[in-house]
Amino acid sequence: MAAITLQNVSVDIPILDVSSRSLKNNVLAAVTGGQIKPTAGSKKVTIRAIDNLSLDLTHGMRIGLIGHNGAGKSTILRVMAGIYEPTAGSVKVEGDVAAMFDIGFGMDPDASGWENIILRGMLLGYSRKEIELRSEEIGLSTGLGDFLSMPLRTYSAGMSTRLAFAVSTSITPEILLIDEGIGAGDAAFLQHAKERLRSFIGEAGLLVVASHSEELLRQWCTTGLWMEHGRQRAIGPLDEVLTAYNDSLSAPAG
Incomplete structure (x- = not known):
């Protein structure tokens, strides 16, 4: 059975040669909610992208x-x-992972x-023989x-x-991770891609999606996890979490 357990996980991303008083540091602090920490005895600083x-x-x-850019999604x-790799804490994953980013x-x-x-298929874990058998269908x-x-x-983007x-969608995933912004080219293929992706998602034992699109989240998800500055703000039924998140956006500052 597919499962993911994160226990007190923190992730620090190093930023090299940045003075603690620099403009760049001030900008980064604004973006990450002040989760920037100087390393003692050097100009190196880190961004705490995920916090406990x-x-x-x-x-x-x-x-x-769910969350703003830089929230940690x-x-x-x-x-x-x-x-x-987490800076602190532990991660346990049970099941094969397919990552759509x-x-x-x-x-x-x-x-x-x-x-x-063939190359991409082997990277995803197929044997050469397995991907060769599927290559005609994929093509x-x-x-x-x-x-x-x-x-x-010679291809366009x-x-x-x-x-x-x-x-990427030719495998049967146990755990499916999707980051938003997956493009598929022209409108005709995009419609085909949606059908293929719907089937792909339906076969996954566990799905985790990061997106700013409420329409997409409502289509695919039942549980919402609201992240803010690398921390969990709320988790629960999707509609409830989306409502709380949107209320926070419309609330006056201060």
């Missing part, structure tokens, strides 16, 4: 991460995916579309036709995303 966060996510949950996803990572611009299907789903025989560097998207 504990979560217990179990099979069947559909979690929407993307960092949480990358901790769950094993991309970021940085979906073009590991693709070779000089290799053909077909070759990149067909991209709608790229003869372009699959051409180098990736939308075409490259089509290819990466098709490979």
